[in-house]
Amino acid sequence: MLTFKGGVFLKILKLSIKNLKERYFVYIIIALQVWIAVFAFNTSLGQLKLYTFTKNLIANSKLSDSVYICFDNYDFSKDVELYEKYLKKLINVKNIYHIEGISMFFENSNLNFDCFMYSDGLEDNIKYKLSSGQWLSNKKIVGNVNPVIIPYSMSYKYKVGDKITAFADVEKKVKVAMEVVGILEKPEYTLCMNIGGDIDLNDLLSISENTIISGKIKDEQGNFIHGFIQPGRVVTIDNLKNKDATVLQWKNELNGICSLQTIEELKEAYDIRIKDKVSQQMVINFILFLLVTAGLGGNSLLSSFRQIREYSIYYMCGASWKTCMSIRLITDLIVIVTPAVISFAFLKISTELLSKSDLIIDINNFIITLGLIIIVFLISSLIVLSRLYRLGPISIIRRYE
């Protein structure tokens, strides 16, 4: 029996829940559709965001007019300074940035992590987006404590201001003290300058999961430590006139020693490679979203039509239009919001846990998805309620017996 003790809202809520219970099978189907729609649309938007993110990371940096140089078959441990001098002499460069990589071990465990030590000014040129904290350039080494930026995936363990003690060698003799000054946003792409086959942005960028970014690092005794110097160089050039011709000339002169590409060329190569991959997945997910949402609209329309007689009876017995619409709205909201939130939480948690996942699942995309689904539901509900309004309750009760 329907019994209520509270106000109007409680009455409406209880009627909506009763309605859900009576038609649980239909609503389970709708809930599943909402779940898939949220999953598909957020995945689709996540891929789009990843695509634009990696493009914009370079485009928005001060490196967009730079040249990326990658040495071929060269022993960096011996001749790196020599080659940098050669480069500076050969081409009138403003600055040469490099990265040193070193594997470190946490003091209290055997777990290791990578530390990318950026040469001065490099991080300042990239403008990484941080979820919290500051850039390295705003912090200096004080008392042999090295400022570092950690990836988002490590933010569960460390916050800005936390200290990390690590060893810079396998024997655990070289102790390094670090302080977290910033935390990267997701996705955690950082400049790494790895060597690759066909050079594209992926040689410049890598997922920085379990990778700390720092400037020069001092150990406990105050000595600078060195790691393996990554093969790539980002070269910024002063007042480059007739860029294309100059780059072509450098390419010829450096042939056999290193390959040279402009950042624009890298972006183009990246675009060609990633566009196909991402856009294909994005389109599939988007089509899936459209199909599921269309199905949702249909199901919602059918379910509303099945209930139109019930609303007519409520209306005849003293419910106002507003009450009838509220019952429908609350039923819809329960059916939409519950699975949508579960779906979003599932996506969010799974992408956080699977640190290899580079999808960007954010709340804004979720709100857009939810908004679209709610609009579909509202339209279908309004179609049905307008029919009730137009035909009148008695006519509806007769027709939908």
Add this chain to the structure above:
Amino acid sequence: MSFIIEAINISKIYNEGSNSQVHALRNVSINIKKGDFIAIRGRSGSGKSTLLNVLGCLDRVTSGKIIIDNIDISRNKDKKLSLIRNKKMGFVLQDFGLIGGRTVLDNVSIPLVFGDVKQREIKGKCMEALKLVGVDEFAKKIVNQLSGGQKQRVAIARAIVNNPEVILADEPTGALDTHTAIEILEMLKHLNKNGKTLIIVSHDNIVCNYCNRTVNISDGSITVS
């Protein structure tokens, strides 16, 4: 003399201004006293159901006035009309107008749910109404398991559960066999004797014979009252 319902020069036009405009009621005036048992008779499409709808606050008039208990409700908003329907009106329909998958008790409690009856009183009031129409033993049964006559009794129980002054019935015997129809009419007559005002829309002469007044309607106008 005060009337429980007064309709003064009411007209109802559907789809006004469009090509499909229908003039369902034309300057109809009708006065209903407390305790009346009125039959509204007419052919299909004559406007009798429209008249019942506007008298029962289910629909608004295009022009004219509807006065209930000396208050003009013609321009009342939806919320006020819903309150009048809830407190003063009870409806009995040809197809019973019950929610098939729910219990008898659930169906009868609907007007109380939308009213301000206390939770602890609802069940008692429903059982009282069901007892009055003789189907209290089916209170926990699902409506779909009942016969036509039993369903109509449940519909009457729902119509009277809130103790309204007026009961409006649209072809209440239309879906019943003659024997059951007479039982239902007797029940309505009994309610009338106990002070309820009854307005019945029907084209059935047997129904009209039970009423103390018959209003004939044709092409949206009252011909004989």
